[in-house]
Amino acid sequence: MDDISDLLELDAAGEPLSGRIVQIFQVACRLFAQRGFDGVSMRDIALECGISKATLYHYFPDKDSILRPLAIGTTKSLCLHVSRHDRPDAPPLERLRSFLTETANFFEKFRWAWIAASTVFWSDPKTRARKERIEWRDRYEQLLRDILQAGMDAGELRPMDVKLAGHFVLGSINWMPRWYRPEGALSAAGIADRFCDMIIEGIRAEPPASTPPRRR
Template sequence: MKNLVDILELGGSAGPPTERMLQILTEACRLFATRGFDGVSVRDIAQECGISKATLYHHFPDKDAILRPLVMGITRSLHQRVLGAIRPEADPAEKLRAFMMESARFFEEYRWAFIVSSTVFWTDPQARQRRQRIEWRDRHEALLRGILEEGIRSGAFRIADIGMAGRLVLGALNWMPKWYDPKGPLPASAIAEQFCGMLLAGLEATPGAAAL
């Protein structure tokens, strides 16, 4: 997983994270993803980092304070990363392919943080942070809807229900953390490209096509 400093949402007044903070965040992220948030204690995180609980509390007052910058950072960074990968002059099919492949690349680079964010998206007790994450989520979904709408207007896509089509795309991408194996034969981006190809081509055989 790439350095978490690229995606953390620590707040404007917090300053850059220290090496110790990054160590705590990285180890906590892995533990949260593999054991679940409730299955990890502050003592567990401290032990993985080789530090005392007092040292951990010096940087973070509780587990929520460790979790929050990861979840917010993933939600915001995913959208910004995908948006930056889409060329405005590209045709709708290429934009959809870029959306899906860059989403998969981002997931693969920040796999543990992505899993944690997906798992606890709705559980933050602080309403303001939850609203901010939902706003970024809505921007991301609007980006996808815009691509689909452009495809309909240009005649590239035949879609009866944009909302349903968007959920199909996002469902294919968001379910990957449940089954994707980084040791498998294909990187996540190659899988997303195959998903996109299936969506664009459709699954129905053309008349006269030979059966496999």
């Protein structure tokens, strides 16, 4: 079981979440992810939790109040998780691989929350909550840009527009939620590892052995 309280306790002002609240979050984010925010009613959530609508409303006044902490918590926790695994003194290409595989590990652990959170990223009407979320997303993306810049400074990566390269790298991994199936042959981190190879080395074939070396 994904311990979804890991995503949420950060905003709970020190108090552990009750089992009931954790259950509601868990059920709601799976339903949001599978049917879209639009396709889920408070009634659906109560039904799936095996509680009455009145009980659900006792904890949450509406769907927004369930989704918002999930969305902010997911973005913030992803940033903290990846930063915790980053070793600024390691070689930049190792740091890039860690950034990608740890993003994938986080995604795999909190897949429903991730998908639920990302479907509403653009349509959250509460601007303040959205602003806080964008700040965490920006910190996460800045870490990637710092790693790419360090790689260029060290001469290990080509000179590139660091923002553009960052979007390129993130695209490969951020597209995963749309097609990844947990029952597949590779774990999410295993896929991220292959993607990292493609990102670093490209997909062009090595020149065949019969090709003369570039310099004599």
